[in-house]
Amino acid sequence: MRAAIKTDKSGEIILQEKELPKLNSDEVLIQVDYCGVCGSDLHAYKHSKGYEFVSKPIILGHEFSGVVVDCLDASYEHLKGKSVIVEPMNYCGKCENCVNGRKSICTQNKVMGLHFDGGMAQFVKTEARYVREIPNGIPLQLAALSEPMSVAVHAVRQSGEISKSDTILVQGPGIIGFFVSVILAQKGAKVYLSGLEKDYESRLSKCQKFGVIPHIVESGNLGEKVDIVFECSGSNAAVKSGFSSLKKGGKAIFVALYEKETALFLTELVRNEVFINTSYGSNPEDFNEAFVVLKLLSEQLMDIMTIYPLTDVSQAFEDGLNQVVLKPVISFC
Ligand SMILES: [Zn+2]
Numbered sequence: 001m002r003a004a005i006k007t008d009k010s011g012e013i014i015l016q017e018k019e020l021p022k023l024n025s026d027e028v029l030i031q032v033d034y035c036g037v038c039g040s041d042l043h044a045y046k047h048s049k050g051y052e053f054v055s056k057p058i059i060l061g062h063e064f065s066g067v068v069v070d071c072l073d074a075s076y077e078h079l080k081g082k083s084v085i086v087e088p089m090n091y092c093g094k095c096e097n098c099v100n101g102r103k104s105i106c107t108q109n110k111v112m113g114l115h116f117d118g119g120m121a122q123f124v125k126t127e128a129r130y131v132r133e134i135p136n137g138i139p140l141q142l143a144a145l146s147e148p149m150s151v152a153v154h155a156v157r158q159s160g161e162i163s164k165s166d167t168i169l170v171q172g173p174g175i176i177g178f179f180v181s182v183i184l185a186q187k188g189a190k191v192y193l194s195g196l197e198k199d200y201e202s203r204l205s206k207c208q209k210f211g212v213i214p215h216i217v218e219s220g221n222l223g224e225k226v227d228i229v230f231e232c233s234g235s236n237a238a239v240k241s242g243f244s245s246l247k248k249g250g251k252a253i254f255v256a257l258y259e260k261e262t263a264l265f266l267t268e269l270v271r272n273e274v275f276i277n278t279s280y281g282s283n284p285e286d287f288n289e290a291f292v293v294l295k296l297l298s299e300q301l302m303d304i305m306t307i308y309p310l311t312d313v314s315q316a317f318e319d320g321l322n323q324v325v326l327k328p329v330i331s332f333c
């Protein structure tokens with residue numbers, strides 16, 4: 001099979017012929033149709049701080065869709081021929097967090113395409129228990145966005161109830177911030193999505209057709225305080241400006257990962273009784289809601305993706321890094 005291999009050299013990804021993955025009895029083989037390039041793939045590609053755990057060489061990719069083509073155990077035979085995605089966060093199902101329904105922070109968790117080979121290849125194997133059938137009405141291409149959508153669903157859940165009277169600022173027009181803003185607008189809140197001027201054309205402007213108001217950071221303050229801030233930018237400066245955008249008693253939800261520490265003066269946050277929460281990855285039930293959103297908005301969401309053939313995989317990574325596209329997706333069709 002043809003596979004995109006992340007070598008042990010920073011910024012290098014090469015195409016190679018590889019043996020088909022050998023199945024264990026609890027696994028299935030998937031023929032990949034589409035695989036999205038995630039922010040974490042870009043970090044792994046550039047050997048960013050915090051990504052030292054990524055084994056190399058490796059086949060990256062955890063946002064893929066495809067069709068189950070093989071299994072060893074007869075009990076998974078029914079999956080053959082089914083269009084599927086995979087929950088990439090491989091949880092143990094037994095630890096305290098898993099038992100309490102918090103699989104995204106399983107104490108043993110391993111992420112497909114970062115800890116072990118993922119979906120940027122013609123074929124990929126996975127344990128059958130992480131396989132999810134794609135509901136009717138979601139094209140395979142769009143289904144590749146199920147995982148980032150589930151991460152956005154999880155982030156919104158972490159903020160508690162959303163009310164139609166809420167005014168919300170989402171910082172960072174990467175795919176997670178973009179999806180968070182789309183979900184919140186869908187719930188009827190007034191939503192701003194903020195980003196830099198250079199992101200306007202390729203990313204920020206696209207949020208308007210989902211009822212989200214784009215805000216260019218360089219243009220100054222919003223002009224009003226907000227009830228909730230979702231920090232999805234990963235910028236240290238945005239952490240501080242996010243808090244200053246909040247009403248007294250507001251909520252701040254941190255979804256991005258940061259390369260540097262941020263110094264905060266907590267007294268101000270305590271006096272304003274700011275509620276702070278974080279969100280990491282997603283749980284299996286978050287995929288159910290992700291499917292609902294993808295199906296509902298399938299037409300509008302189709303054109304946020306830029307499709308690259310496998311032969312252009314390096315270009316897809318470079319365009320993702322340079323933020324000239326909103327969502328690069330590799331096609332194997
Ligand atoms: Zn991802």
Ligand SMILES: [Zn+2]
Nearest residue numbers: 092095098106
């Ligand atoms: Zn666990």
